[in-house]
Amino acid sequence: NDPDVRGAFAGLDAATGVEDLVQAVLDGVVFSLMDAQRALGSAGLRVEAIAAVGGGARSRFWMKLIAGALRLPIRIHAGADKGPAFGAARLGRLALTGESPRAVCRKPLVDAVIEPDMALGEAYGARFERYRALYPAVRRQRGAASPSPAPTAGRRRDARR
Secondary structure, rough: OOOOOOOOOOOOOOOOOOHHHHHHHHHHHHEEEEEHHHHHHHHOOOOEEEEEEEEHHHHHHHHHHHHHHOOOOEEOOOOOHHHHHHHHOOOOOOOHHHHOOOHHHHOOOEEEEEEEOOOHHHHHHHHHHHHHHHHHHHHHHHOOOOOOOOOOOOOOOOOOO
């Protein structure tokens, strides 16, 4: 876990298109989840399934990628896209009323389960090792790439510069 590391695209060539870059961003998120899974395993924790919440839970494509890469089923709960807001509201209720978490935080119903595609998991496993091998080089270059001085069309500037 390195909060200061920056992202990088590796292996680009003249045939690389926008779709490839979008897929690379998705893969980068998946690889970071695989990294977290590895860290949990190293700490002796075993995850048997994942509960997806937030807007991303609406995308079956996204859920299939994550389930396959992690080789774990993903449970999509009723109201999953609103889960973070409900969670925050429940925490506020607990703090305000002093009610018991058992009374306020009920387990939501499962709407769907996305089963992992093990072939996809194998493919991601091989690519994950390449991703991990790139980390030292990316880490060394932290700060080397600075934002362009050119005017932008609404692109976010890094406030940490």
